[in-house]
Amino acid sequence: MTTEVLLRELRAMLDDAGLRGSFLVRDLRSGDEIGLEPDVQWPVASLAKVPLAVATLERVRIGELDGAARIDLAPGRVTTPGPTGVSRFRHPATIAVDDLLYLSVGISDNAASDALFALTPPAEVTRLLRDLGIGGITLRHAVSELADTPAERFGRDDVHLAHSLAIDAGTAGRGHRIPQLDVTRANSGSARAFADLLHALWRPAKIAPEVAARVRELLRHTVFRHRLAPDFSSGASTWSGKTGTLLTLRHEAGVVEHADGGCFAVVALTESRVPAADQPGAEAAMAHVARRLRDHLRLG
DSSP states (O other), rough: OOHHHHHHHHHHHHHHHTTTEEEEEEEETTOOOEEEEETTTEEEEEGGGHHHHHHHHHHTTTTTOOOOOOEEETTTTTOOOSSGGGGGOOSEOOOOOOOOHHHHHHHHOOOHHHHHHSSSSSSHHHHHHHHHHOOEEESSSSSGGGGGGGGGSOOOOGHHHHHHHHSSSSSSSSOOOGGGGOOTTOEEEHEEEEEEHHHHHHSSSSSSSSHHHHHHHHHHHOOOOOOHHHHHHHHHEEEEEEEEEEEEEEEEEEEEEETTTTTTEEEEEEESSSOOOHHHHHHHHHHHHHHHHHHHHHHH
């Protein structure tokens, strides 16, 4: 099958699943790649936690932060809600910076992420990324803003209404009446930019080897593995990745490493036009598209 025919088929598959999106798969040994609209900018939701980890660890490396420094977090003073981690605590806790990194990336803990953003604000994370040669990713706000969308204004049984609002509120120019979905106001990035970041972590040049190794370790041990991981994990391969989810957005960026030495960055940034929070069929379609792209690239 030619690349053109494959891409046309995969676009139709996404459309049938109620999705549109950007994909990029890159062979990290050769640099060869294949994708669907990989340069489109998207709001990145929790994918922002990966560059946050890179920036935090770089500041630890150069001595601006101490990974063992303890941060006090107490119920009532934690203002970032979330389904996991610190915001669910019932008692005060003291957590080291390095352990906040695990909570932020490993279990996508929003409150832990904002404790790290308090040390390295979004604009500083963006600047550090540029210094490390990573363009195309811009962080503009802390994670707390992701918990201030229409979804929080509806009860659990009516959350589909928030999704309907999100579907109908976009503009042709990638703007949106919901700020967290507007690429000019939200944390944003492209599939190519996240592939570049993963490439820099797996084949470090400007990123210090010890920083890259720690981020790879964090990504290897994330607990949310329901999206792309099922299509890339096996006895002969290892998946390391991070998901991002907000209203209509369903993202994942990661790397699959094969026992034969093959190594591929895989980035999927998508949005759904179906007003539902849980869409396992759409996520299976995402994974299938990403797998087909990887297979096409691998088999050449």
